Amino acid sequence: MSAKTDVKTFFGFKGITLLCLVILYAPLIVVTLYSFNASKSITVWEGLSFHWYLDVFVGPESAKFKQAALNSFVIAIVAATLSTAIATAAATAIVRGGKFRLRTASLGLISLPLMVPEIVTAVATLIFFNSIGFTRGFLTILVAHTAFCIPFAYLPIQARMQGIEDTYEQAAMDLYATKTQAFRRVLLPLMMPGIVSGFLLAFIVSLDDFIITNFVKGAGVETLPTAIFGSVKQGLKPNIMAISTMLLAVSIMMVTISYFVSKSDNTK
Amino acid sequence: MAGGAASGGSAASDTYAKARHWLLLPSWVVVGIFVLAPVLMMMVYSFLTKEFRGGVIWEFSLSAYDQFFFDRGLFGDEPAKIDWTYIAIFWRSIWQAGAATILSLLIGFPTAYFIATRPEKNRAIWVFLITIPYWVNLLIRTVSMKFLLRDQGPLNDFLVNIGLIDTPLHIINTNLAVQLGLFYSYLPFMVLPIYASVERYNFALSEAAADLYATKWVTLRRILLPAVKPGVIAGCILVFVPSLGAFLAPDLLGGAKNFMIGSLIEEQFKGNAGNWPFGAAISMILLTMVLTILLIYARQQRQAEDLS
Amino acid sequence: MTDASQIAVDVRDAVKRYGDFTALQKISLSIRDNEFFTLLGPSGCGKTTLLRMIAGFEDVSEGGIFLYGEEIENLPPHQRPVNTVFQNYALFPHMTILDNVGFGLEMRGASKSEARRRAGEMLDLVQLSQFASRKPAQLSGGQQQRVALARALAPSPKVLLLDEPLSALDLKLRKAMQIELKHIQRETGITFIFVTHDQEEALTMSDRIAVMSAGRMQQLGAPQDIYEAPRNMFVADFIGETNLLEVSVDAIEAGRATCHLGGGHELTCNAVDEVKRGARVHMSIRPERLFLSEHPTESESLKGTIVENIFIGTDITTIIDLAEGPNFTVRTSNSDRGTKRIFEPGAQAYVNMEHGAARLLVD
Numbered sequence: 001m002s003a004k005t006d007v008k009t010f011f012g013f014k015g016i017t018l019l020c021l022v023i024l025y026a027p028l029i030v031v032t033l034y035s036f037n038a039s040k041s042i043t044v045w046e047g048l049s050f051h052w053y054l055d056v057f058v059g060p061e062s063a064k065f066k067q068a069a070l071n072s073f074v075i076a077i078v079a080a081t082l083s084t085a086i087a088t089a090a091a092t093a094i095v096r097g098g099k100f101r102l103r104t105a106s107l108g109l110i111s112l113p114l115m116v117p118e119i120v121t122a123v124a125t126l127i128f129f130n131s132i133g134f135t136r137g138f139l140t141i142l143v144a145h146t147a148f149c150i151p152f153a154y155l156p157i158q159a160r161m162q163g164i165e166d167t168y169e170q171a172a173m174d175l176y177a178t179k180t181q182a183f184r185r186v187l188l189p190l191m192m193p194g195i196v197s198g199f200l201l202a203f204i205v206s207l208d209d210f211i212i213t214n215f216v217k218g219a220g221v222e223t224l225p226t227a228i229f230g231s232v233k234q235g236l237k238p239n240i241m242a243i244s245t246m247l248l249a250v251s252i253m254m255v256t257i258s259y260f261v262s263k264s265d266n267t268k
Numbered sequence: 269m270a271g272g273a274a275s276g277g278s279a280a281s282d283t284y285a286k287a288r289h290w291l292l293l294p295s296w297v298v299v300g301i302f303v304l305a306p307v308l309m310m311m312v313y314s315f316l317t318k319e320f321r322g323g324v325i326w327e328f329s330l331s332a333y334d335q336f337f338f339d340r341g342l343f344g345d346e347p348a349k350i351d352w353t354y355i356a357i358f359w360r361s362i363w364q365a366g367a368a369t370i371l372s373l374l375i376g377f378p379t380a381y382f383i384a385t386r387p388e389k390n391r392a393i394w395v396f397l398i399t400i401p402y403w404v405n406l407l408i409r410t411v412s413m414k415f416l417l418r419d420q421g422p423l424n425d426f427l428v429n430i431g432l433i434d435t436p437l438h439i440i441n442t443n444l445a446v447q448l449g450l451f452y453s454y455l456p457f458m459v460l461p462i463y464a465s466v467e468r469y470n471f472a473l474s475e476a477a478a479d480l481y482a483t484k485w486v487t488l489r490r491i492l493l494p495a496v497k498p499g500v501i502a503g504c505i506l507v508f509v510p511s512l513g514a515f516l517a518p519d520l521l522g523g524a525k526n527f528m529i530g531s532l533i534e535e536q537f538k539g540n541a542g543n544w545p546f547g548a549a550i551s552m553i554l555l556t557m558v559l560t561i562l563l564i565y566a567r568q569q570r571q572a573e574d575l576s
Numbered sequence: 577m578t579d580a581s582q583i584a585v586d587v588r589d590a591v592k593r594y595g596d597f598t599a600l601q602k603i604s605l606s607i608r609d610n611e612f613f614t615l616l617g618p619s620g621c622g623k624t625t626l627l628r629m630i631a632g633f634e635d636v637s638e639g640g641i642f643l644y645g646e647e648i649e650n651l652p653p654h655q656r657p658v659n660t661v662f663q664n665y666a667l668f669p670h671m672t673i674l675d676n677v678g679f680g681l682e683m684r685g686a687s688k689s690e691a692r693r694r695a696g697e698m699l700d701l702v703q704l705s706q707f708a709s710r711k712p713a714q715l716s717g718g719q720q721q722r723v724a725l726a727r728a729l730a731p732s733p734k735v736l737l738l739d740e741p742l743s744a745l746d747l748k749l750r751k752a753m754q755i756e757l758k759h760i761q762r763e764t765g766i767t768f769i770f771v772t773h774d775q776e777e778a779l780t781m782s783d784r785i786a787v788m789s790a791g792r793m794q795q796l797g798a799p800q801d802i803y804e805a806p807r808n809m810f811v812a813d814f815i816g817e818t819n820l821l822e823v824s825v826d827a828i829e830a831g832r833a834t835c836h837l838g839g840g841h842e843l844t845c846n847a848v849d850e851v852k853r854g855a856r857v858h859m860s861i862r863p864e865r866l867f868l869s870e871h872p873t874e875s876e877s878l879k880g881t882i883v884e885n886i887f888i889g890t891d892i893t894t895i896i897d898l899a900e901g902p903n904f905t906v907r908t909s910n911s912d913r914g915t916k917r918i919f920e921p922g923a924q925a926y927v928n929m930e931h932g933a934a935r936l937l938v939d
């Protein structure tokens with residue numbers, strides 16, 4: 001069908017889409033390119049080198065960044081695991097618990113961290129820990145991240161679970177499985193793609209978080225985003241671009257895994 | 269990151285009805301103690317008296333709100349006068365977030381539409397392309413933007429080299445930079461809901477309109493747009509709400525002159541110079557605004573659902 | 577065969593309510609051991625609900641359900657020796673065919689190897705052994721259907737429940753599966769409770785049929801009884817094709833009722849206790865029990881004009897209009913073409929029936 005007669009096609013929309021992609025990717029590509037810049041300055045290009053990557057691992061700031069990276073990953077893994085487990089249980093109750101009075105309220109509570117602006121959550125969490133006299137540090141970040149990540153883990157799990165008809169559990173129970181067995185042997189394996197997506201999303205959200213971490217981290221404890229932010233405040237340096245590029249690679253790896261997991265529907 | 273409450277779908281299945289309260293308990297405890305209780309605590313703090321060196325004195329006071337709205341204070345000696353300093357910051361935030369939303373809509377709608385009209389097997393890959401940047405650390409994206417937009421940055425280099433401009437454009441530390449940064453931060457939130465509603469749209473309706481002598485643009489305006497309006501509204505809310513309280517884009521791209529709510533709040537908790545009750549009060553005002561928007565949206569959604 | 581009078585499933589005054597809505601109103605049924613029993617009725621009449629109550633997925637609002645004399649309505653599904661073939665099969669998509677079939681045995685405590693061995697035997701029974709290691713999605717609809725059957729039969733349930741198991745199959749496959757199901761039922765001697773809304777399927781497969789409508793039992797009986805002697809208008813209309821006429825009963829004498837059809841036409845048929853003289857009721861006459869002739873015959877004959885002939889493969893359907901009276905649909909088998917005349921539209925003819933072909937219905 002030609003563009004003239006096809007009611008679906010609009011002139012210029014394709015161009016805008018390509019522009020959109022350019023806008024989305026140009027900054028990332030530019031930063032990746034410049035992370036391989038041999039120059040000490042960020043403005044001039046002096047040829048390809050891995051200098052700044054080396055600098056990240058052995059340079060003067062390497063200890064700080066290594067510790068920050070370790071903190072970030074440990075927090076992200078633990079917070080994502082906890083929030084995924086909590087979200088899986090909650091989704092089971094919401095999707096398979098029938099109608100009940102607290103259902104809407106529970107859904108509202110679970111999605112609360114999505115509705116409250118992040119900076120407000122950050123302020124509130126800081127005030128809370130302060131008022132109960134809890135010293136800020138690693139643990140406060142972990143707890144805040146776990147709570148904040150629950151809705152992110154929850155959404156893909158709920159979506160997946162709604163797509164699974166309850167006849168599967170019923171068939172299992174009809175074949176003499178108890179409710180627990182039906183959950184473990186039938187429902188859980190079928191929910192797995194949703195659980196993996198939920199975990200990855202929670203992981204990325206935790207790894208990404210700057211604002212809440214910045215408020216509740218306390219002195220001395222840094223995660224990658226807070227360390228990068230602190231460094232950028234002093235001025236843009238090429239080693240930040242190298243770190244950014246590595247984090248970029250992690251993110252893209254995650255999203256690719258998540259894409260293939262969501263595509264590999266184990267019911268087919 | 270804002271989003272309406274997840275609906276949870278229809279509740280027909282009740283296989284695990286007996287265990288539901290136990291299954292929900294962990295989420296109640298964790299979200300209740302570490303999100304809901306802190307927000308309530310913050311509300312309490314906004315009515316307390318500030319202590320120098322950060323923190324509060326447990327004494328009821330309206331001075332935080334007073335400071336926000338009035339010069340010298342409503343309860344000061346002189347006649348109260350409205351102080352526009354903070355209101356102006358709020359106003360600027362709304363304006364910046366609104367501009368970013370419109371920018372996102374202008375780019376996001378055609379993009380979403382284009383993707384939704386691709387052959388079905390290609391759509392997933394387009395959506396994937398649009399969502400990848402969302403998965404990249406927001407801080408890194410903002411830093412990248414800062415790097416790209418600098419006076420001596422790659423964008424200016426490029427524009428000068430191809431001869432489009434003679435002298436580098438000054439973008440960084442302007443309102444435009446902040447708008448671009450916000451737009452860049454939340455663009456996928458605009459594209460995805462619009463995409464979802466266009467994909468659900470039945471193009472036979474457009475053909476029927478064309479058959480009745482409507483031009484393409486009239487068809488778009490009169491037939492398609494009303495049908496995909498819920499997606500457009502959802503997209504606008506998903507961009508506007510997080511932009512309103514954004515911290516990174518205004519802080520890194522806007523510089524000191526282009527202060528937004530996020531930075532104002534952050535400042536109240538930094539070091540000893542801060543004012544915790546005031547910070548809590550600003551947060552409360554922001555939260556009230558956001559919840560009002562979400563509430564109006566939710567109510568309209570419900571009405572639309574009741575109609576259909 | 578075991579004692580045929582033994583009752584496998586006894587449903588006593590079962591009521592099912594969803595909020596204000598009553599899905600089943602005081603249903604009572606006794607399903608015999610070894611029987612192929614069918615629940616037949618239009619969509620939404622409560623067949624699935626009744627089946628799910630027997631399986632244990634819905635609780636009973638009132639009344640009781642007994643399985644071989646034991647009250648079961650309070651047992652959870654996994655404690656009822658009853659298995660189900662689900663409408664959409666509900667094969668576990670993440671397990672192989674063999675593991676699907678072995679699941680019930682494993683849950684009953686059989687070892688994995690024992691479960692596999694027995695599952696293999698069941699797959700032999702349904703002729704799918706070569707697909708044992710495949711996943712359900714890799715099988716055709718008909719094959720999935722047989723796996724679902726094997727899975728439900730593997731733990732040797734006392735009663736097998738089947739909810740429209742053939743509805744997703746194409747016509748040819750459905751016919752083949754009907755025969756296979758019937759065959760397996762005889763071979764295993766398990767009581768089958770089969771749900772369908774397809775009356776032809778019900779008639780060909782069942783030992784007995786319960787016809788349901790709007791949550792009520794309309795008639796229970798052997799296929800012949802239900803077809804030949806429908807009790808009420810719903811059953812006559814739902815099962816097979818029929819001429820439904822509104823008549824007034826003029827006289828009842830010696831077990832025969834004379835009925836007025838309108839336009840001066842009269843018919844006599846067997847009287848029914850519930851229908852009194854002067855009543856306006858419905859009468860049902862199956863089209864294949866009618867035949868056309870040029871002249872009146874010794875049996876009941878009514879004169880009319882041929883309206884049209886419709887060719888439908890094995891039969892020809894003729895519509896004849898009685899002057900000022902009702903229309904009749906007459907079915908003539910094509911194999912009778914040699915002996916029976918086909919009248920052109922517009923021709924005058926008599927429509928005839930044997931005594932007893934017309935039945936009065938209780939509304």
Ligand SMILES: Nc1ncnc2c1ncn2[C@@H]1O[C@H](COP(=O)(O)OP(=O)(O)OP(=O)(O)O)[C@@H](O)[C@H]1O
Nearest residue numbers: 594597599617618619620621622623624625626773
């Ligand atoms: N969970 C429920 N809540 C409320 N009403 C229900 C529920 N389940 C079934 N019903 C109602 O009960 C009635 C009987 O439903 P049922 O599924 O038993 O019908 P059916 O005879 O199996 O129909 P079909 O041939 O379409 O499968 C229907 O009117 C249905 O709407």
Ligand SMILES: [Mg+2]
Nearest residue numbers: 623624625739
């Ligand atoms: Mg049904």
